[in-house]
Amino acid sequence: MQHFLWGKVVLVLVAVVAILQVVHLVLLSRLESRHHRHDEQTDPVSSSGNEVDAAFAILARNLHQGRVLDASGEYQVVPNLALGTRMPAVRSLGALPDVTLVTQCSYNHLYSIVPLVQRWQGPISVAVFAEEHDLSEALWAIVGLRLCHTEVRQNVSFQLVSPLLAGGHPPLTAPPDSTSPCHLKRTQRPDQHNYAGSHSFPNNLLRNVARRGVATEFVLVVDVDMLPSANLRQDFYNFAVKSRLFSESRREDKTVYVVPAFEVRENVPAPRIKAELLQLADKGDLRPFYIELCWKCQVHTDYEAWQKEPPSSGLSPLFEVLWKDPWEPFYIARNSVPFYDERFKQYGFNRISQVCELHVAGYKFSVLNNGFLVHRGLKTTSSFHLNKDLDQERNRLLFRQFKVELREKYPESSRRCY
Numbered sequence: 001m002q003h004f005l006w007g008k009v010v011l012v013l014v015a016v017v018a019i020l021q022v023v024h025l026v027l028l029s030r031l032e033s034r035h036h037r038h039d040e041q042t043d044p045v046s047s048s049g050n051e052v053d054a055a056f057a058i059l060a061r062n063l064h065q066g067r068v069l070d071a072s073g074e075y076q077v078v079p080n081l082a083l084g085t086r087m088p089a090v091r092s093l094g095a096l097p098d099v100t101l102v103t104q105c106s107y108n109h110l111y112s113i114v115p116l117v118q119r120w121q122g123p124i125s126v127a128v129f130a131e132e133h134d135l136s137e138a139l140w141a142i143v144g145l146r147l148c149h150t151e152v153r154q155n156v157s158f159q160l161v162s163p164l165l166a167g168g169h170p171p172l173t174a175p176p177d178s179t180s181p182c183h184l185k186r187t188q189r190p191d192q193h194n195y196a197g198s199h200s201f202p203n204n205l206l207r208n209v210a211r212r213g214v215a216t217e218f219v220l221v222v223d224v225d226m227l228p229s230a231n232l233r234q235d236f237y238n239f240a241v242k243s244r245l246f247s248e249s250r251r252e253d254k255t256v257y258v259v260p261a262f263e264v265r266e267n268v269p270a271p272r273i274k275a276e277l278l279q280l281a282d283k284g285d286l287r288p289f290y291i292e293l294c295w296k297c298q299v300h301t302d303y304e305a306w307q308k309e310p311p312s313s314g315l316s317p318l319f320e321v322l323w324k325d326p327w328e329p330f331y332i333a334r335n336s337v338p339f340y341d342e343r344f345k346q347y348g349f350n351r352i353s354q355v356c357e358l359h360v361a362g363y364k365f366s367v368l369n370n371g372f373l374v375h376r377g378l379k380t381t382s383s384f385h386l387n388k389d390l391d392q393e394r395n396r397l398l399f400r401q402f403k404v405e406l407r408e409k410y411p412e413s414s415r416r417c418y
């Protein structure tokens with residue numbers, strides 16, 4: 001009798017699971033087709049005034065229909081505000097064998113996307129931050145970039161993050177001068193600092209939102225004012241194929257591939273290949289990233305050894321580095337690496353907290369030989385906003401707490417963040 005009852009219970013449970021699976025699949029396929037529709041509708045080809053208004057209306061609609069709350073309840077997030085027309089929709093099963101460049105910025109820095117997409121030649125996911133009174137302008141900027149730059153329209157997907165307002169957002173207004181959308185870039189104020197707005201700049205939330213918009217297996221998270229070396233994406237792809245990184249059996253592999261970062265003088269074009277980079281370094285126009293402000297944050301990359309290695313073709317690992325405090329390299333990794341802690345906002349400890357979590361979680365850091373990143377402009381103490389030190393103090397305390405939490409999260413790990 002008992003057995004019979006249990007058998008029934010099991011049967012019912014199996015049936016429930018099957019039904020849930022079907023519901024899940026139906027919902028997924030609906031989502032897919034919504035993505036596709038959205039895709040077709042956001043692919044304007046010419047840029048007459050009507051087209052601008054139409055493109056703006058689509059983004060405004062996506063904003064109203066697609067916004068969700070972030071985990072803290074302080075921000076509204078609009079995933080896939082605009083998808084690249086050549087970009088595959090994010091799939092729930094598996095990931096495409098490629099690398100997506102992931103970045104984030106406030107809307108008035110959006111124009112930096114253009115050189116980035118031209119250099120990267122592949123999928124990019126960007127999370128854009130705009131405060132409530134800037135939302136219309138942010139949408140204009142996105143419309144303008146998409147209409148005036150084919151490569152942006154094809155390969156960039158935009159996500160939006162905006163602080164949530166108790167009284168709701170002011171209505172969106174279409175761009176005033178609809179005749180030439182390409183003038184929109186001039187309305188931007190590139191001199192204004194990301195961290196200088198009236199709301200805290202949620203850089204880690206933005207990074208995570210951008211990463212969630214990625215359909216490929218690998219990501220490279222960079223700052224928007226950096227440029228990758230030429231062919232970095234293609235070379236990494238070739239290396240990954242050769243080393244079978246995309247194969248099922250490597251999914252759990254815990255290696256990240258460090259791409260050394262440099263900074264180049266403002267008026268000097270960013271080098272495309274390592275040979276050019278070495279020449280610029282000789283002339284004193286280029287130096288390791290952050291060398292003046294926080295040398296210990298980058299020095300473990302071992303720039304000297306990297307620069308000694310003569311340029312070659314393709315990409316391969318040069319040496320491995322054991323993580324040491326407070327190293328915060330940029331790297332290519334599977335998108336399954338730990339997310340960024342969204343409590344970190346503004347300046348300080350936002351990237352390093354994630355890198356140290358990688359270390360504690362058992363990841364290895366392998367430095368690539370020929371690829372690199374270049375920050376446009378030298379970082380000096382005067383390049384920062386007024387409250388940098390205050391931000392940093394607050395985040396220092398948070399980082400201390402974060403490290404304690406890591407010990408609970410990875411109880412078997414003997415690795416520490418110091």
Ligand SMILES: *[C@@H]1O[C@H](CO)[C@@H](O)[C@H](O)[C@H]1NC(C)=O
Binds near residue numbers: 086118122151155
């Ligand atoms: C867009 O990305 C694809 C790969 O996804 C690449 O082949 C193509 O060159 C890119 N287009 C541009 C204009 O960069």
